[in-house]
Amino acid sequence: MQNTLLKIIENSKTLEEKFLKIANSVQGKIVFSTSFGIEDQVISHVIFSRKIKNIEVFTLDTGRLFAETYSVWDKTQLQYNTKIKAYYPKTNQIENFINENGINPFYASVELRKECCFIRKVEPLNRALQDVKIWITGLRAEQSENRNGLKELEWDEEKQLFKFNPLLNWTTEEVVGFLKQNGVPYNTLHDNGFVSIGCAPCTRAIKPGDHFRAGRWWWEEQSKKECGLHQ
Structure with a gap:
């Protein structure tokens, strides 16, 4: 499968072409995880616009999301007449966890914050x-030093699947330009200085x-700045 995927990626000029070829060539389940950030809205x-039914789109609702995130979730479903x-x-x-540690225990220690992330994000992701066979993400190398070493296609040994990062080398300007050109709904928090929204x-x-x-997690100045979804 790896050789097939690499050939598709290398020989396809657009995202649309990559997704269509992968959806039509791969036997097995293909999913895309969205958190409704600008990168994920591109994907x-x-x-949705090409109605690629062989790719399942899902999200993780932690129960602590911004109202604006729920709004763009709703707008996306309405605009493309679909369900996520x-x-x-x-x-x-x-x-x-809450009964033992309180409603906002993540401010108290890195350990509690990571435990909260695990319960609200990592465990649900593992189920999803x-x-x-293929997990599509909106990761970009520009987002953090931890992501500079990523490849567009990687084998995730722990999860036993291929991780496909099609926007890896896109710039923020390219992402924003795509959204504007195609009239794609986006989280309005991005207009107010929010870049990475969780x-x-x-x-x-x-x-x-x-x-x-x-x-x-601005109070963790020395932390890795990751929640555990992408290791």
């Missing part, structure tokens, strides 16, 4: 990726010149 537009599958934290796990208590706007991830 969603291509999948949602995965949620397990009720007993999040109840026990069961029996999946859960509301853990995300804030950044100033011009700040690092791309400066608005995420």
Whole structure:
């Protein structure tokens, strides 16, 4: 499968061509995980506008998202007349975590923040990726130092699947230009200094010149600035 995917990626000139060829050539489940950021909206537009049914689109609803995120979720479904599958934290796990540690324990320690991320994001993601052959993401190298070493196609040994990062080498200007050109809904928080948008208590706007991830878990100045979804 790897050789087939590499040939498709190398010989396809557009996102649309890559997705169509992969959807028609690969036997097995193909999924795209969206958090409704600008990168993910580019990919969603291509999948939904061309009605590529062999690629399942899902999202992780942590229960702590911004109202603006739910708004763009709704607008996306309405504009493309589609449904996006949602995965949620397990009720007993999040109840026990909050009852034991409080409603906002992630400010207290890195360990509690990572535990919260695991319950709300990582565990639901693991369920969403069961029996999946190809996982499409909106990761870009420009987003952080941790992503500079990524490749467009990678084998994820832990999850036993191929991870396809089709926007890896896109710039922010290219992403924004695509959205404007195609009239794609986007999270309006991006207009107010929000770059990387996650859960509301853990995300804030950044100033011009700040690092791309400066608005995420800003109280953890020495942290890796990742939640565990992409290792």
